[in-house]
Every structure is written in C-alpha cells, then in structure tokens.
Amino acid sequence: MTTRTSHEYHHLHGLLQQLDDAEQTLAHGPRRIAVSEKKVSAADQACTDQKEQIQLLKKSVDENTLNLKSREAEVTKLTLRLNEASSNKEYDIIQAQMASARAADAQLEDQILSLLSQVDEANDELNRLMEEVSELKQKTADITAETKSIEPGLKSDIERLTTEIAEADAVIPAGESRTTYQRLRDAMGPAAMALVEGGFCTACNTGATSQDIVRMNMSEFLLCRACGRILYLIREE
Numbered sequence: 001m002t003t004r005t006s007h008e009y010h011h012l013h014g015l016l017q018q019l020d021d022a023e024q025t026l027a028h029g030p031r032r033i034a035v036s037e038k039k040v041s042a043a044d045q046a047c048t049d050q051k052e053q054i055q056l057l058k059k060s061v062d063e064n065t066l067n068l069k070s071r072e073a074e075v076t077k078l079t080l081r082l083n084e085a086s087s088n089k090e091y092d093i094i095q096a097q098m099a100s101a102r103a104a105d106a107q108l109e110d111q112i113l114s115l116l117s118q119v120d121e122a123n124d125e126l127n128r129l130m131e132e133v134s135e136l137k138q139k140t141a142d143i144t145a146e147t148k149s150i151e152p153g154l155k156s157d158i159e160r161l162t163t164e165i166a167e168a169d170a171v172i173p174a175g176e177s178r179t180t181y182q183r184l185r186d187a188m189g190p191a192a193m194a195l196v197e198g199g200f201c202t203a204c205n206t207g208a209t210s211q212d213i214v215r216m217n218m219s220e221f222l223l224c225r226a227c228g229r230i231l232y233l234i235r236e237e
C-alpha cells in the first residue's frame with residue numbers, strides 16, 4: 001500500500017494556497033504604502049499649484065491697485081485743469097474726460113474687488129487642500145504602521161509554510177513528475193494543482209475519464225488534459 005494518498009495532495013494544495021496568501025499579503029503592504037505616498041505627493045503638488053495661483057492673483061490685485069492710484073492722480077490733475085479752464089468749451093471737454101476717467105476707475109475698482117474675492121476663494125481651497133494632505137499623510141502613516149506590524153508574523157508564516165511544503169511535496173513522485181510539479185509551481189503557484197469534484201477539474205471544468213479517476217484513486221501523478229494542472233481528488237477512506 002502506497003503512502004501517497006489523495007489527502008496528501010489535498011494537504012499540499014492547501015499549504016501552497018496558504019503560502020500564496022501570505023506572500024500576497026506581504027507584497028500588498030508595500031504596494032499600499034506606495035499608492036498612498038503617491039496620493040500625498042499629488043496632493044502636495046496641488047497645494048504648491050494653488051499657492052502659485054494665489055500669488056498670481058495677489059500680483060494682479062497689486063498691479064490693478066497701483067494702476068487705479070495713478071488714474072486717480074490723473075483725475076486730480078483734470079480737476080486742477082478744470083478750475084483753470086479758460087472757456088466753456090474747454091471746461092466741457094475736461095468734464096467729459098473726467099466722467100470717462102471716473103467710469104473707467106469704477107470698472108477697475110470692480111475688477112479689483114472681484115480679484116480680491118477670487119483670492120479669498122483660492123485661500124479657502126488651499127486650506128481644504130492642506131487638510132487633505134495632512135489626512136493623506138496620516139493615512140500613509142497608519143498603513144505603514146499596519147504593514148510593519150503584520151510583517152514579522154507573515155515572514156514567519158512563510159518560513160513555516162515553506163518548510164511544511166518541503167515535507168508535504170514528498171507526495172509527488174521523484175523524477176519527471178517532480179520536475180513538472182516544480183515547473184508548474186514556479187509558473188502558477190497554488191494554481192498548479194486542481195481538485196477534481198464530481199468527476200470534473202475544478203479549475204477548468206473538464207471532465208476526468210474513468211481511467212483518470214482510477215489513477216487518481218491510486219494516487220498517481222496526473223495532469224488535467226485541458227489545463228495541465230496536477231489533479232487530485234479527495235478519496236473517501
């Protein structure tokens with residue numbers, strides 16, 4: 001009676017799955033950290049852009065304010081000239097010039113007010129963005145701490161599972177079967193093996209022949225004709 005039983009195949013498959021889970025979880029942590037850090041730097045960049053935008057708006061306010069002041073000086077000059085006007089005609093012309101200058105000033109004042117409210121809005125947005133950065137930084141710190149805390153456990157799980165698999169895969173016959181097993185494992189991990197249920201490969205749903213079932217019942221090394229996985233079934237003892 002052979003010691004290689006279908007249960008040993010099943011046990012090996014279970015260990016391969018556990019190892020894969022542990023390895024995936026271990027690799028997932030640093031990926032999550034990287035994604036989170038990317039979000040932080042994007043949010044940081046948005047803050048920098050927003051600050052630049054605010055600087056541009058403020059510069060525009062300053063320029064327009066300066067412009068308004070020099071225009072007001074112009075109106076003052078016109079007022080002086082108005083007082084010195086030597087004819088009604090000249091008086092009317094200067095008055096018309098003053099009216100149009102005042103209208104232009106009013107427009108400029110509106111523009112400055114609008115720019116100032118844009119600065120306020122841009123500052124609100126900057127505050128929102130800065131809050132976002134600090135939230136994202138906190139989240140990154142949390143993910144990093146979580147990753148670090150589960151890492152030692154995962155590493156020791158992987159070490160233990162690797163040892164257990166090295167013992168459990170003695171169920172695979174030496175020689176060509178073992179080479180095939182190693183190749184499939186390297187390529188597919190736990191998907192190298194597939195349980196047969198109700199006469200069908202659970203990975204690709206291809207039916208096993210009655211000959212296959214007999215061979216599996218004898219715990220022979222058998223590959224699925226369709227998907228190439230190592231087949232096994234759980235034999236009722």
Ligand SMILES: [Zn+2]
Pocket residue numbers: 194201202203204205206224225226227228229
């Ligand atoms: Zn299959």
